Amino acid sequence: PPEGLSDIKTHFTLVGNAPGLFPNPVESIAYAVALHEDGSPVTLASPAKRDETITLVGTGFGPYDRRAIEGFATPLSPVINLADPMEVRVGGIVVRPAWCGAVPGFAGVAGARLKLEGVPSGRHEATVAVNGVLSNTVVIPVQ
Numbered sequence: 003p004p005e006g007l008s009d010i011k012t013h014f015t016l017v018g019n020a021p022g023l024f025p026n027p028v029e030s031i032a033y034a035v036a037l038h039e040d041g042s043p044v045t046l047a048s049p050a051k052r053d054e055t056i057t058l059v060g061t062g063f064g065p066y067d068r069r070a071i072e073g074f075a076t077p078l079s080p081v082i083n084l085a086d087p088m089e090v091r092v093g094g095i096v097v098r099p100a101w102c103g104a105v106p107g108f109a110g111v112a113g114a115r116l117k118l119e120g121v122p123s124g125r126h127e128a129t130v131a132v133n134g135v136l137s138n139t140v141v142i143p144v145q
Contacts, residue, residue, distance in 0.1 A: 021130050023137050059113050066082045086132050092121050
């Protein structure tokens with residue numbers, strides 16, 4: 003340690019899954035950072051459509067089925083999938099993701115691609131759970 007400062011000792015716990023969805027705060031509401039099928043952002047002005055496939059974006063979803071090069075953008079190929087099972091809830095409805103893994107073009111960013119099947123119009127709370135570990139809650143606007 004620097005001169006005059008003492009060592010600090012502590013205990014901490016490592017976990018394999020600690021999912022966190024990226025929030026986009028608007029007027030004190032944590033909206034989801036999510037992408038439409040064309041890659042454009044889901045926003046209040048451009049809400050997700052019912053039955054559309056969107057990608058929820060976050061981090062800490064857990065290990066992948068192959069190693070990503072840390073600090074570098076994830077390549078388009080080969081696809082890097084999440085190794086553990088994920089459950090997504092949107093407005094209380096369980097939505098099975100079509101894919102979860104490292105988002106191509108970004109470093110350290112995970113995503114879950116899901117079809118909003120059966121999700122009605124409105125602003126819905128969304129969470130993900132990986133191996134029973136629940137994420138934070140974000141809101142997805144659906145039209």
